[in-house]
Amino acid sequence: MTNIPDPKPITALADEGPTTPPRGHWRDVWDQFKTHRGALAGMIVLLFIILAVFLGPYVWPYDAGFIDIRARNQGPSLAHPFGTDQLGRDTLARMLAGGQTSISVGLTAMLLALVLGSAIGVLAGFFRWLDGPLMRLTDLFLSLPLLPLLLVMVLLFREALNGIFGPEMGIFILIVVAIGATSWMPTARIVRGDVLALKEREFILAARSIGTTNFNLITRHILPNVMSPIMVSATLGIANAIITESALSFLGLGFPPDFPTWGRLLNDATQYLTEYPERVFWPGLAISLTVLAINYMGDGMRDALDPRIRGR
Amino acid sequence: MLTFTIRRLVLSIPTLLFISLVIFLLLELAPGDPMAQVPLTVPPDVKELMRQSLGLGEPTHVRFGKWLWQFFIVEPMVLADHLLGTNLAFEQQRVLSWQFRSPVMDVIVQRMPQTLWVVAMSYVVGILIALPIGIYSAYRQYSVFDQTGTFLTMVGYSVPPFFSGVLVIVIFSVQLGWLPSIYNTTLQVVDWATFKQQVMQMVMPVMVLALQTTAQISRFMRASMLDNLNQDYVRTARAKGLSEWTVVMVHVLRNSMIPVVTVIALGVPYIFGGAIITEQIFKVNGLGQLLITAIQANDLPMVQTVTFMIAVLIVLFNIIADVLYGVLDPRIRYD
Numbered sequence: 001m002t003n004i005p006d007p008k009p010i011t012a013l014a015d016e017g018p019t020t021p022p023r024g025h026w027r028d029v030w031d032q033f034k035t036h037r038g039a040l041a042g043m044i045v046l047l048f049i050i051l052a053v054f055l056g057p058y059v060w061p062y063d064a065g066f067i068d069i070r071a072r073n074q075g076p077s078l079a080h081p082f083g084t085d086q087l088g089r090d091t092l093a094r095m096l097a098g099g100q101t102s103i104s105v106g107l108t109a110m111l112l113a114l115v116l117g118s119a120i121g122v123l124a125g126f127f128r129w130l131d132g133p134l135m136r137l138t139d140l141f142l143s144l145p146l147l148p149l150l151l152v153m154v155l156l157f158r159e160a161l162n163g164i165f166g167p168e169m170g171i172f173i174l175i176v177v178a179i180g181a182t183s184w185m186p187t188a189r190i191v192r193g194d195v196l197a198l199k200e201r202e203f204i205l206a207a208r209s210i211g212t213t214n215f216n217l218i219t220r221h222i223l224p225n226v227m228s229p230i231m232v233s234a235t236l237g238i239a240n241a242i243i244t245e246s247a248l249s250f251l252g253l254g255f256p257p258d259f260p261t262w263g264r265l266l267n268d269a270t271q272y273l274t275e276y277p278e279r280v281f282w283p284g285l286a287i288s289l290t291v292l293a294i295n296y297m298g299d300g301m302r303d304a305l306d307p308r309i310r311g312r
Numbered sequence: 313m314l315t316f317t318i319r320r321l322v323l324s325i326p327t328l329l330f331i332s333l334v335i336f337l338l339l340e341l342a343p344g345d346p347m348a349q350v351p352l353t354v355p356p357d358v359k360e361l362m363r364q365s366l367g368l369g370e371p372t373h374v375r376f377g378k379w380l381w382q383f384f385i386v387e388p389m390v391l392a393d394h395l396l397g398t399n400l401a402f403e404q405q406r407v408l409s410w411q412f413r414s415p416v417m418d419v420i421v422q423r424m425p426q427t428l429w430v431v432a433m434s435y436v437v438g439i440l441i442a443l444p445i446g447i448y449s450a451y452r453q454y455s456v457f458d459q460t461g462t463f464l465t466m467v468g469y470s471v472p473p474f475f476s477g478v479l480v481i482v483i484f485s486v487q488l489g490w491l492p493s494i495y496n497t498t499l500q501v502v503d504w505a506t507f508k509q510q511v512m513q514m515v516m517p518v519m520v521l522a523l524q525t526t527a528q529i530s531r532f533m534r535a536s537m538l539d540n541l542n543q544d545y546v547r548t549a550r551a552k553g554l555s556e557w558t559v560v561m562v563h564v565l566r567n568s569m570i571p572v573v574t575v576i577a578l579g580v581p582y583i584f585g586g587a588i589i590t591e592q593i594f595k596v597n598g599l600g601q602l603l604i605t606a607i608q609a610n611d612l613p614m615v616q617t618v619t620f621m622i623a624v625l626i627v628l629f630n631i632i633a634d635v636l637y638g639v640l641d642p643r644i645r646y647d
Contacts, residue, residue, distance in 0.1 A: 038466075143630065144331060145581075145622035147588055149338070151607050152615060156341055243472050247589055250474040251604065263474070270478055270593075277482040284475030292470035299466075 032304040039300020042293040049290055053099035062090035082282050086272065091265075095282055098260035102242055102287070105176055105261070109241035112180030114187060114234050121191025122218055122226070126199065135192070138185050146182045150244065153178045154253045171255050175248065179241050187233040194226045228305035235298035239291040246287050262287045313638055320631045329380075331623045332616075336376050339612045382407045383617065387417050411611035419602065420618065426495070427598030431587045434518040438525025439576060445526070446533025446572075450541060451560055461530065468527030477520045477593035484516060491516055495596040517594045521587065525579065532575050536568040543567075570640045577633040581625040 033039055067087045076083050082091035124134035154174060161170035198204060199222075207221050246263030248254035255261050257268070262283045269279035354362075370378075386406055392398055406415040445465070449458040485493035492513050501507050540546065541564055549559045588600030595601075599618060606614035638644045 038463075140327060140330065143327065143623060143626045144334070145584075145619050145626065148603055148607075148615070148619045148622060149335070151604070152338060152619070155607055156338070239470070246472060247474060251589065251592060253607075266474060266478065273478070273481065274486060277486045280475070280478045280482060284471075284479060288467075288471040288475055291472070292467060295466060295470050 029304045033300050036300035036303055038296040039304075042296030042300070045289065045293040046297060049099065049286070049293070050103060053096055053103055056096040057093070057100075060090075060093055060096065062093040066090070066093075083276075083279070085268065085279070091279070091282060094260045094265060095262075095286060098262045098265050098283065099286060099290075101172075101255065101259070101261040102245060102263070103290070105172065105179070105245045106238040106242040108176045109179040109183070109245070110234055110237035112176060113184040113237050113241070114230060116180065117184035117187025117233070118191050118223075118226075118230055120184065121188040122195055122222060124188065125192040125195025126214070126218060126222065131192075134188075138188050141182070142185050144182070147244075147247070150178050150182060150248060151251065151253055154248060167256055168259055171259075175245055175254060179244050183237060183240055183244075187230065187237070190229045190233060191226050194229055195222055198222055198225055232298055232302045232305060235294055235301055239294040239298070242287065242291060242294075313635070316638065317631070317635050320634065324627050324631060328620075328624060328627055331627075332380070332383075332620050333376065335616055335619050335623070336379065337372075339616055340372055378405075379407065379613070379616065383620070390415075390417065407613050407617055409606075409611055409614045411606060411609045411614060416614050416617045419614070420599065420621070423597060423599050423602045426596050427584070427587060427591070427600065430495075430514060430517050430590070430596055430598065431521065431583050433514065434521035435525055435580065435583055437518055438522035439529055441522065442526040442529035443533055443572075446530040447537055447560070447565065447568075449530070450534045450537030453538065458534075462534075465527040465530050468523045469531070471523070473520050473524060473589050474593060476523055477516070477590055480516050480520060481593070493594065495594045517590050517596060520593075521583065521590050525583070528579065529572065529576065532572050533568065536571050537564060540564045540568045570637065573640060574633040574637045577629050577636055580629050581622060584622055584625065 067089055082095060084090055085094070120134050120138065124131045124138075154171075157174055158171060161174050164170060165173060204217065204221060207217055212221075242262075245254060245261065246266065249261050249263030250267045252267060255264050257264070265283035266280055266287070269276070269283065272279060382405060390406065407417065408414070409416045409419055412419055445461050449455075449461045452458055481493045484491045490512075493516075495513050495517060501510050541560075546559060546564060549563045550556075554563075584599065587598065588603060590596070591598045591600040592604060603615065603618045605611075606618065
């Protein structure tokens with residue numbers, strides 16, 4: 001009874017605790033994102049374009065709508081680095097103004113498509129009885145010929161909305177809604193797939209067992225876990241929306257002629273293709289560069305948000 | 313597999329009917345009046361008769377039913393008459409274009425060859441360029457070729473056709489003057505000179521459309537090859553002494569082609585959408601250009617029919633892609 005060995009602590013318990021604070025999820029994601037050089041470059045270029053487009057007009061002295069008919073059709077000079085158009089308007093100023101519209105359309109349409117797509121995806125994945133109808137709806141939208149329908153929609157509702165909101169706001173709302181309503185389907189499908197897998201996990205069962213309501217289950221447990229695919233499709237959605245808006249404007253069915261967007265500027269420039277071929281360059285380059293930067297960023301984000309790749 | 317195909321085909325009928333209804337109802341809201349260009353001197357009762365003859369003035373559901381009847385019953389009968397010399401569609405009302413005052417299908421048949429030539433050619437060219445790029449990039453992953461190829465496909469993916477098209481016009485037509493910028497559809501290929509002319513005018517639209525295809529397909533090809541190159545059966549094939557060519561080009565390629573083939577099938581209808589813009593740039597008077605002019609001229613039967621035909625293509629190629637997947641991949645069993 002007396003020879004009880006001296007209780008010695010197990011060596012592992014004697015180790016010092018970790019001194020560095022725990023690393024968050026987003027820190028890991030950022031570290032992985034940084035290793036993708038293309039994605040980093042894309043982000044920097046995109047930030048530069050956004051800053052230039054939204055802050056540039058405060059710095060640049062010329063107004064996008066200012067007509068100086070004596071200085072028309074000029075080539076690049078110190079006063080007008082990108083030259084002037086057929087009415088003597090400064091091309092740089094118009095590019096900046098056009099970029100504001102194009103990027104705003106891209107961001108807003110992406111947000112709309114994202115909200116729609118995530119809502120439909122989460123509902124379809126979470127509630128079994130909604131799955132069938134909602135996925136049939138998604139399939140239906142996926143089999144619609146989108147570009148022709150977009151053209152038809154713009155043509156049909158332009159006058160009506162112009163009457164209510166004015167010519168610029170009306171077409172902005174129309175294009176954003178039209179693009180948003182026709183590009184939510186991929187997001188919805190991806191989100192639904194993820195939700196279906198998440199729903200079977202133990203932590204959802206645990207949350208449900210302590211009486212969490214469906215609403216809280218979705219907002220607190222499901223949504224944070226499907227953020228990664230949503231963010232990736234958000235990034236790619238901006239690029240898609242910018243291209244679609246430019247295509248509509250290019251076909252002459254987008255914004256009104258005096259209202260610059262990158263697609264509209266490109267369309268205007270093609271009419272002077274034989275005399276001033278260099279004019280198509282800047283708006284085309286701006287669209288392509290923005291979309292390229294966004295696509296690279298999306299690529300990097302997909303890698304960074306995929307835990308199977310991270311840390312490799 | 314046959315039952316699966318039949319089930320999918322049967323299920324596609326309600327989908328297509330619903331799509332046609334959606335398109336019809338959307339067009340129903342159109343504000344324009346097809347009688348707007350008729351001179352004011354025409355008396356109102358004559359105008360009313362003209363309106364009746366265009367099929368207007370009846371309730372929506374009657375007109376939708378009539379369109380369905382004309383599209384699904386009368387037009388195939390006309391086709392049968394044309395092919396077999398029968399007389400089924402005698403004096404039957406066909407879908408009439410308001411713009412051309414002639415049957416919509418006749419106009420579509422006139423425009424189809426131009427679109428098919430340019431679009432189909434570009435798709436084939438795009439795939440032929442994309443596959444070797446994808447295969448070699450995956451085989452030499454992270455090599456200079458792979459890095460350049462990935463960058464170029466990313467650029468091709470990001471540059472919209474309305475910029476790349478205009479850019480090649482500026483370079484090759486305006487600056488260098490090598491290629492014509494406008495597609496001449498009246499050109500008849502009869503001898504070597506006209507054949508050369510035809511090739512010259514097709515180069516630019518085909519390359520612009522092919523750039524998009526190449527970018528997408530080679531990305532898929534690369535990813536799919538990478539998935540397969542690390543599989544165990546590749547090691548087995550190498551271990552039993554097969555040549556590297558046989559391993560990659562037979563064993564890996566055949567397995568990697570499964571998803572790529574379905575992607576190729578799925579992409580076919582979307583090429584027609586992309587062709588709308590390319591046709592506009594190069595002034596090809598094909599289907600896309602027909603659709604744009606019909607939209608601008610408020611020619612609703614034409615818009616309805618062309619849009620619906622694209623929808624049919626999308627649904628059809630979706631089924632083809634699914635069936636192909638089942639045929640090519642023995643692991644997939646639908647029944």
